[in-house]
Amino acid sequence: MNSGKNLRLWLVLAIAVAVAGALGWMRFAGPQAVPLAVQGNLAGASLGGPFTLINQDGQTVRDRDFAGRWRLVYFGYAFCPDVCPTDLALIGRGLQAFEAKDAALGARVAPIFITIDPLRDTPATLKPFVAAFHPRLVGLTGTTAQIDAVTKAYGVYAKRMDTGDPENYLMDHSAMVYLFDPAGKPVAFLPHQGLSAQAITALLAAHVR
Structure with a gap:
């Protein structure tokens, strides 16, 4: 028992x-x-928002056109002598490395360049410029009012610096790479200081799902 x-x-x-x-x-x-995915350093931030701009092909592009895709966003200008082309080259290489590891996930990332110099960065100017860094890089421009609105919404500093030549002025601006999720919410950013292609690849690998 x-x-x-x-x-x-x-x-x-x-x-x-x-x-x-x-x-x-x-x-x-x-x-x-x-x-x-790990939590990014912009989780909960209020950056971003709706916009209506013009791409390098002269077509109207809205923020909602990127819905469902991760957005790798950089603000700069085509006449930038050093920082912008350097950063964009790193973004292009980092994204290509991520695409090589997983083509399907890579296709979910939309690389976007938004000018802070709309007076000179016309669609015709942007077309060869963005093509030099990544075949899918979208270049966006617009009116001065439109660009002012989008830089404010995205927390970007930009100021014209006169050089004495009205055609060859410079733009002082913040330089960083933003990552937004498929719903358009900010996830993380990488500053210009210490930026590398490997850092871009690691950023995407940590968040893109």
């Missing part, structure tokens, strides 16, 4: 231990099997 009770007790304990072990494995092994 007692031996029967003891046997049932041992069976109950064995089942409980097995279930607990399975739940524990699911808890700790699950996230390793399916990696989760």
Whole structure:
């Protein structure tokens, strides 16, 4: 009689231990099997918003045209002598490395260049400029009012610096790479200082799913 009770007790304990072990494995092994995106340094920020601009082909482009895709956004200008082309080259190489690892995920990333110098950066100017850095890089321009609105919404600093030649002025501006999620919410940014192609690839690998 007692031996029967003891046997049932041992069976109950064995089942409980097995279930607990399975739940524990699911808890700790699950996230390793399916990696989760880490929280970015812009999580919860209010940057971004709707815009209507013109791309390098002269077509109207709205923010909602990128819905469902991750957006890798950079603000600069085509006449920039050093920082902008350097950063865009790194963005292009970093994105291409990410695409090489996973073409399907890479296709979900929309690289976007928005000018801070709409007076000179016409669609005709932007077309060969953006093509030099990545075949899918979208170049956006617009009226001065439109660009002022979008730079304000995205927290971008930009100021014209006169050089004495009205045709060859410079633009002082903040330089960073933004990543927005498929819903248009800010996720993370990388500053110009220390920017590399590897950092771009790592940023995308950490968040794009």
